Amino acid sequence: MIEIVTMRTGTHGFLTPEQAVTSLEEIHAAAITILRTMLARFADGGPPPTTEERAQFCYPELRVDWVPGSGPMPRNRRAWAKLQEPGVYATTVTHPGAFRSYLIEQLTPLVSEYGATLSVGQSRQEIPYPYAMQSGEELSAGRAGAAELARHFPTPLLSEVGDEVADGLWEFKPGQPRPLALFDAVRVDYSLRRIVHYTGTDWRHVQPWILLTNYQRYVDQFVQRGLTELATPDSPYVAMALPGGGLIRRNEISVEAAVALVAAVPWQRFQMPAYHLIREDGQGGTTIVNIGVGPSNAKTVTDHLAVLRPNCWIMVGHCGGLRATQQIGDYVLAHGYLRRDRILDDLVPLEVPVPALAEVQVALQDAAAKVTGEQGDELKRRLRTGTVVTYDDRNWELRWSKERRRINLARAVAVDMESGTLAAQGYRLRVPYGTLLCVSDKPLHGEIKLPGMATAFYQRAVSEHLDIGLAAFDILRSQLGGLHSRKLRSFDEPPFR
Numbered sequence: 152m153i154e155i156v157t158m159r160t161g162t163h164g165f166l167t168p169e170q171a172v173t174s175l176e177e178i179h180a181a182a183i184t185i186l187r188t189m190l191a192r193f194a195d196g197g198p199p200p201t202t203e204e205r206a207q208f209c210y211p212e213l214r215v216d217w218v219p220g221s222g223p224m225p226r227n228r229r230a231w232a233k234l235q236e237p238g239v240y241a242t243t244v245t246h247p248g249a250f251r252s253y254l255i256e257q258l259t260p261l262v263s264e265y266g267a268t269l270s271v272g273q274s275r276q277e278i279p280y281p282y283a284m285q286s287g288e289e290l291s292a293g294r295a296g297a298a299e300l301a302r303h304f305p306t307p308l309l310s311e312v313g314d315e316v317a318d319g320l321w322e323f324k325p326g327q328p329r330p331l332a333l334f335d336a337v338r339v340d341y342s343l344r345r346i347v348h349y350t351g352t353d354w355r356h357v358q359p360w361i362l363l364t365n366y367q368r369y370v371d372q373f374v375q376r377g378l379t380e381l382a383t384p385d386s387p388y389v390a391m392a393l394p395g396g397g398l399i400r401r402n403e404i405s406v407e408a409a410v411a412l413v414a415a416v417p418w419q420r421f422q423m424p425a426y427h428l429i430r431e432d433g434q435g436g437t438t439i440v441n442i443g444v445g446p447s448n449a450k451t452v453t454d455h456l457a458v459l460r461p462n463c464w465i466m467v468g469h470c471g472g473l474r475a476t477q478q479i480g481d482y483v484l485a486h487g488y489l490r491r492d493r494i495l496d497d498l499v500p501l502e503v504p505v506p507a508l509a510e511v512q513v514a515l516q517d518a519a520a521k522v523t524g525e526q527g528d529e530l531k532r533r534l535r536t537g538t539v540v541t542y543d544d545r546n547w548e549l550r551w552s553k554e555r556r557r558i559n560l561a562r563a564v565a566v567d568m569e570s571g572t573l574a575a576q577g578y579r580l581r582v583p584y585g586t587l588l589c590v591s592d593k594p595l596h597g598e599i600k601l602p603g604m605a606t607a608f609y610q611r612a613v614s615e616h617l618d619i620g621l622a623a624f625d626i627l628r629s630q631l632g633g634l635h636s637r638k639l640r641s642f643d644e645p646p647f648r
Contacts, residue, residue, distance in 0.1 A: 541571025
């Protein structure tokens with residue numbers, strides 16, 4: 152169970168957001184340095200850390216203290232950077248340097264509009280020693296085993312990692328700070344390591360615009376687009392990060408060498424390989440993740456990507472068309488979900504609606520018009536808006552006699568295995584979401600993907616489909632203020648988005 156930790160020592164006064172983040176960086180760096188030093192000493196046969204030394208193995212804590220003035224409450228249309236109640240808000244922070252822009256963005260309105268004061272200090276929440284290692288192999292040559300390390304150093308404890316704040320299970324206790332963010336430091340560190348494990352890439356390379364797909368063919372197309380961007384002199388993209396640690400920088404290697412590097416990527420080693428197309432501004436790039444098949448994978452990867460607070464994730468994948476008028480290669484823009492995936496029923500009960508986000512819906516439709524060159528009724532024939540059924544059973548057709556009435560009542564137009572889960576996760580974890588699927592078969596109408604048909608379909612549809620997702624992100628980049636919708640925020644939310 153998450154508990155808001157209390158600050159041991161701190162700096163108080165009228166810190167600016169920039170000064171506060173700099174202090175967080177200094178405290179975190181000092182804690183990591185002493186933890187690594189003590190680990191190396193112990194692994195080499197030296198003594199374990201003393202009580203005083205171990206007391207320094209703690210995350211920094213950020214506090215926001217707000218006492219309303221005599222003037223009116225600030226009024227704005229933002230869904231974030233809002234203070235609901237007077238008092239103290241706090242969270243522990245990890246890797247503040249990597250999150251610097253995000254932290255300053257969240258803190259600035261709290262100071263400038265509300266007059267809140269900031270304080271920073273060392274918390275009592277210990278940094279688990281594996282999270283202080285850079286490669287995970289630093290202690291491999293030492294004489295200390297895992298059991299010995301666990302006796303003297305803080306270890307990851309599942310009892311200290313949770314989503315109580317995000318899931319609305321945290322309860323206010325008098326005298327205790329309110330949560331400042333959805334995720335505290337140890338929850339973030341837990342997920343950062345999982346991102347590396349599942350995607351095969353450094354979490355720092357994950358971009359704020361994320362495409363999620365269930366087909367490697369979309370990833371292959373994304374990589375080709377990335378190489379084209381890097382070969383274009385006026386492109387805003389400057390690098391592409393690959394699974395396994397490869398990084399292609401513009402103008403540093405030839406096109407032939409870049410293609411060879413991509414071909415050598417060991418993406419099969421990773422459960423959900425990711426590729427990251429990085430922009431020069433460091434903020435607006437795009438990531439694609441092949442999440443594989445099934446709602447369990449969809450939940451797993453988004454549980455972890457959410458701690459990076461992406462701007463949006465969009466599902467681009469295949470679906471089965473349920474209407475006779477649909478053609479293979481048509482698109483489905485989901486405006487609702489019949490969630491039969493079962494994986495989030497306890498966290499987001501079925502009676503809780505998962506709304507479509509207008510900004511994302513409009514961006515996807517406008518992007519489809521731009522990429523296909525079709526408008527009006529011509530576009531509507533290819534792009535159908537409707538409800539998508541998401542199953543946890545790929546062979547749902549074998550239960551058709553049982554499922555047909557529910558599908559009929561839902562007026563569903565397509566069926567898949569991931570999009571409902573991804574939308575529910577976006578709703579739950581306050582990350583804007585959307586779904587654009589491509590009809591690859593029509594299971595109720597006898598149209599299945601035979602090998603030859605599949606090849607023609609992929610060649611015609613995959614490239615265009617991916618381009619629509621990328622074009623939608625181009626549209627949304629100029630709408631960040633409205634994108635983080637109030638639809639995703641409740642009446643009792645932490646200030647940080």
